[in-house]
Amino acid sequence: MINRKAKGTKGERELVQFFNENNWACIRAAGSGSSRYPSPDLLAANAIRRLAIECKVTKDQKKYFSKDEIEQLKFFSQHFGAESWIGVKFAGEEWYFMMIEDLESTGSLWAVDVNLAKRRGLKKEELVGNVNTTNSSNSTS
Amino acid sequence: MINRKAKGTKGERELVQFFNENNWACIRAAGSGSSRYPSPDLLAANAIRRLAIECKVTKDQKKYFSKDEIEQLKFFSQHFGAESWIGVKFAGEEWYFMMIEDLESTGSLWAVDVNLAKRRGLKKEELVGNVNTTNSSNSTS
Numbered sequence: 001m002i003n004r005k006a007k008g009t010k011g012e013r014e015l016v017q018f019f020n021e022n023n024w025a026c027i028r029a030a031g032s033g034s035s036r037y038p039s040p041d042l043l044a045a046n047a048i049r050r051l052a053i054e055c056k057v058t059k060d061q062k063k064y065f066s067k068d069e070i071e072q073l074k075f076f077s078q079h080f081g082a083e084s085w086i087g088v089k090f091a092g093e094e095w096y097f098m099m100i101e102d103l104e105s106t107g108s109l110w111a112v113d114v115n116l117a118k119r120r121g122l123k124k125e126e127l128v129g130n131v132n133t134t135n136s137s138n139s140t141s
Numbered sequence: 142m143i144n145r146k147a148k149g150t151k152g153e154r155e156l157v158q159f160f161n162e163n164n165w166a167c168i169r170a171a172g173s174g175s176s177r178y179p180s181p182d183l184l185a186a187n188a189i190r191r192l193a194i195e196c197k198v199t200k201d202q203k204k205y206f207s208k209d210e211i212e213q214l215k216f217f218s219q220h221f222g223a224e225s226w227i228g229v230k231f232a233g234e235e236w237y238f239m240m241i242e243d244l245e246s247t248g249s250l251w252a253v254d255v256n257l258a259k260r261r262g263l264k265k266e267e268l269v270g271n272v273n274t275t276n277s278s279n280s281t282s
Contacts, residue, residue, distance in 0.1 A: 020178045025221035027180045028171040037161045039168045043184060045221045050191075080166035080186045 004057075011057040011089050012041055015124070019044045022128045038072035043082065050082040051127070059091045062113040070100055070110055085127070090114050096121030145198075152198040152230050153182055156265070160185045163269045179213035184223065191223040192268070200232045203254040211241055211251055226268070231255045237262030 012028050019026035026044040040052035054073050056063050065086065077084040086098045096117035103110040112121075153169050160167035167185040181193035195214050197204050206227070218225040227239045237258035244251040253262075 016178060023220060025217050025223075026178070027168070027184060030169040030171040037157060037167070043168060045223075047220075047222045050186075050222075076166050079164060079188075081188045081191075082166075082186075 008041075008055065008057045011095075012055050015042060015044075015053075015055065015087065015095065018124055019128065024128060038076040040073055040076055040082075040084075042087070043080075045082075050080065051085050052077045052080060052082040053085045053087050053097070055087040055089075057089045061090070062111055063088050063090075064106070065103065065110040065112075067108065067110070070103075074100065086112070088112055088117055088121070090117065093117075095124050097124065097127045098122075149182075149196065149198045152236075153196050156183060156185075156194075156196065156228065156236065159265055160269065165269060179217040181214055181217055181223075181225075183228070184221075186223075187269075191221065192226050193218045193221060193223040194226045194228045194238070196228040196230075198230045202231070203252055204229050204231075205247070206244065206251040206253075208249065208251070211244075215241065227253070229253055229258055229262070231258065234258075236265050238265065238268045239263075 009028075016026045016028055024044050024046045026042060028042055029039045031039075041055040042051075042053040044051045044053065052073060054065070054069065056065075073084050073086075076082070084100055086100065086103065087095055088098070089095045093114060098112060098117065098121045100110070102116070102120040103112050104116060105111075150169075157167045157169055165185050165187045167183060169183055170180045172180075182196040183192075183194040185192045185194065193214060195206070195210060197206075214225050214227075217223070225241055227241065227244065228236055229239070230236045234255060239253060239258065239262045241251070243257070243261040244253050245257060246252075
């Protein structure tokens with residue numbers, strides 16, 4: 001459990017570094033998930049766009065999100081004035097960023113596996129760049 | 142030192158609660174001050190305004206800020222697209238929020254004491270409300 005949390009923190013710090021290197025401002029939230037109030041794991045912005053990102057680092061093949069996690073992300077983003085994004089890093093893969101609508105609904109949960117992430121997700125360079133120039137079909141077009 | 146840090150965290154959590162109760166979204170930054178990249182203590186926003194806030198809880202009569210702290214706050218705010226604010230809570234007093242220009246320059250540091258905070262600062266209700274309706278003269282007019 002501690003090890004899993006440490007991997008999540010390390011992954012988030014790598015993203016903070018990436019955003020900063022691309023001239024975005026980015027902060028990691030303290031105690032995300034344990035806070036009384038909705039809070040994404042990362043908040044990144046430049047002068048034009050603001051991204052609230054729920055991040056998951058996993059060694060599993062499929063990652064699940066509870067309805068509550070998704071609702072809290074949407075609630076925060078609506079109040080903050082940010083876009084809602086899900087960031088997932090599967091073992092041996094790059095980070096992929098998905099919009100909530102692109103997750104698979106399993107009824108009581110939302111899910112994403114490696115194939116879905118690769119098919120519909122954006123790589124981090126696409127997330128911060130002009131996403132309309134990507135070759136893959138994705139929900140932002 | 143640990144006690145001082147705990148008081149700072151407690152103070153920040155109270156502000157997170159206040160912002161949420163007033164329908165703003167707000168997150169506390171993880172490891173602010175120890176991060177490699179500029180990060181304010183709090184980031185609060187609604188659909189219209191975004192505030193990057195450096196927070197200090199102190200039992201001293203006067204609080205100092207290094208040039209570096211102020212520069213990092215300004216850097217973050219410029220990249221994120223947020224207003225820079227300094228929040229100070231002196232013992233037995235409410236929180237007061239100041240703009241950087243309202244701090245006293247001591248040459249190598251910036252400073253604020255209780256009198257300056259009361260004269261030029263905004264109370265938290267003024268910070269989230271219509272600051273132009275305050276009776277006190279302040280820098281936002």
